[in-house]
Amino acid sequence: SAVISQKPSRDICQRGTSLTIQCQVDSQVTMMFWYRQQPGQSLTLIATANQGSEATYESGFVIDKFPISRPNLTFSTLTVSNMSPEDSSIYLCSVEGLGGGAAKETQYFGPGTRLLVL
Amino acid sequence: QKEVEQNSGPLSVPEGAIASLNCTYSDRVSQSFFWYRQYSGKSPELIMSIYSNGDKEDGRFTAQLNKASQYVSLLIRDSQPSDSATYLCAVNPLSGTYKYIFGTGTRLKVLA
Numbered sequence: 119s120a121v122i123s124q125k126p127s128r129d130i131c132q133r134g135t136s137l138t139i140q141c142q143v144d145s146q147v148t149m150m151f152w153y154r155q156q157p158g159q160s161l162t163l164i165a166t167a168n169q170g171s172e173a174t175y176e177s178g179f180v181i182d183k184f185p186i187s188r189p190n191l192t193f194s195t196l197t198v199s200n201m202s203p204e205d206s207s208i209y210l211c212s213v214e215g216l217g218g219g220a221a222k223e224t225q226y227f228g229p230g231t232r233l234l235v236l
Numbered sequence: 237q238k239e240v241e242q243n244s245g246p247l248s249v250p251e252g253a254i255a256s257l258n259c260t261y262s263d264r265v266s267q268s269f270f271w272y273r274q275y276s277g278k279s280p281e282l283i284m285s286i287y288s289n290g291d292k293e294d295g296r297f298t299a300q301l302n303k304a305s306q307y308v309s310l311l312i313r314d315s316q317p318s319d320s321a322t323y324l325c326a327v328n329p330l331s332g333t334y335k336y337i338f339g340t341g342t343r344l345k346v347l348a
Contacts, residue, residue, distance in 0.1 A: 151334065
């Protein structure tokens, strides 16, 4: 599986500010995904980010609030804009399973970014 | 509304016992099923995937899929305290995509 890193690993932010989370993969992947996991909850897909095209957002998530960049096949960023305490969550990027025996349609997750908004 | 249901637990089992984790899903046409383990404060880690009816074994883990009854389960044999974690069931209802639907997870406690 790919090695995935995220920065920052955690942050405490003031309401009204924005935070950009970076996701770096050690190999080229076509599909990258951004999830949110709120305290005590399961994972919710925010958007799918493919290189060379606009991100595809899930219902309830909009580009103005969660702009995403995907400049190349190994990197993506998610920005959480104009933050409120309700945005306190773990933000996870994931990538599609690669070859070498990876099961089809599998996803592998980065270590996550823990965000607390005061 | 497509749903994936799991008992939140905690499910407590003694060390060495078999832990049985269950998951039901609502979308009958779902094709791909995954189990992830998530330790507290960590990100989900893929344990197993299963696509066909029946059992699939990998070490101490066995995934079972019954599409007619719309459930998938995970058995952990010889449970160890290090297996204590939350286990997330994920269903991909549409083949060829990555649009997982996650359950809320079952918290497993293995008692030494």
